[in-house]
Amino acid sequence: MDTRSSVTASLDMLKASRTAADRLGRPLTRDVYATGFSQGGQVAMALGRELSRGRDGFRLRALAPIAGPHDLLGAEMPGIADGRVAPATAVFYLSYFLTAQNRLHPLYADPAEVFRAPYAQAVEGLFDGSHRPEEIAAALPATPQELLTPEWAENVRAPRGALREVLAANDGFCDWKPAAPVRLYAGSGDTDVPIANARSCARDLAGHGVRAKLVDQGADADHTATALRSAPQSVRWFDSLR
Incomplete structure (x- = not known):
């Protein structure tokens, strides 16, 4: 994202694609x-x-x-917070999005700020490019409440600070x-x-x-x-x- x-x-x-098509004698419009x-x-x-x-x-x-x-700010994140996004899907999306965005824009210094134990020690490693989605989902909890610390559960419900800036940049x-x-x-x-x-x-x-x-x-x-x-x-x- x-x-x-x-x-x-x-x-x-x-x-x-245009260059390749030209070389193959199949020019594109x-x-x-x-x-x-x-x-x-x-x-x-x-x-x-x-x-x-x-x-x-x-x-x-x-x-x-x-x-x-x-x-993201007006529909997707509220859907994650109020259950319109299925809980297991919300867990996968949140884990993926927060981990990926933190590599581009500092959202947290330590995963334990965002993710509850024992997931804080595992989440970033799950998104290293070597795990299939099924493996990742199996290693994560069933609900966002089990995944996120209370502070970050509230931040997802009402985004603020760096998280809000990241969401706004992709909106x-x-x-x-x-x-x-x-x-x-x-x-x-x-x-x-x-x-x-x-x-x-x-x-x-x-x-x-x-x-x-x-x-x-x-x-x-x-x-x-x-x-x-x-x-x-x-x-x-x-x-x-x-």
Whole structure:
């Protein structure tokens, strides 16, 4: 969830793809149709904003983010605090996010400030790149209350200080005016990234005069089902615009 580096990485991939295609005699157009799932949905909106500035020779044609955490401060973190995000998912996300962000921006000097024993001694090692998600989940507790110290449980409920700054730096990527059409995909049954994130994104866009249709995949659509249903729909929508 370091959005700015994800955007630069995406731009690098676009440039590399164009170079490779030229070498293969399969030149690409300048047009970019951007989508992504989960964190990728949030990055798609941020990438779209960067492409809209007209740099690097690309032309944004449409945006279709799927189940993106577009509003960390207003939707995702409150969902973690009030149970709209499933507890086991919240534990995984919090552990991953706080550990990763602390390597970029000092949030704590000692894991014991944030994580309860015995997890304080293990969390950072779990995210060393050598553990599968299933291994990590098995080594973590079932609820955020078991994972976090009381001070950090309150900080998650009402972010302040360095944590609030980090969240704010990765927020607000729907708060602009795309010239290209936008369609948002989400699932009201998603307990990883609640649909409130997509609704917040739609409100931000509306504030700039952009009407983005929100496609709700339904109360029976969890995070994965939202992706499986939305991906082919987004492709068909892109095709209809070409």
